[in-house]
Amino acid sequence: MQALIGHPFPADGADRARDASGSAIVRVVRPGEAVTMDVRADRLTITLDAEGKVVSARCG
Secondary structure (H helix, E strand, C coil), X not given: CHHHCCCECCCCHHHHHHHHHCCCEEEEECCCXXXXXXXXXXXXXXXXXXXXXXXXXXXX
């Protein structure tokens, strides 16, 4: 998933990331959004910047 870093996140990005990573859940976090701090091994969290580019992608 690290290949996504710095690139715009496409509209179908969550589905594509789910398929590519094998994660059961994909959470996309945009600036200013509140998120829970629980850790889930089956979740991929993708963080975007204000321009919609991927800042990070990590499990948990």
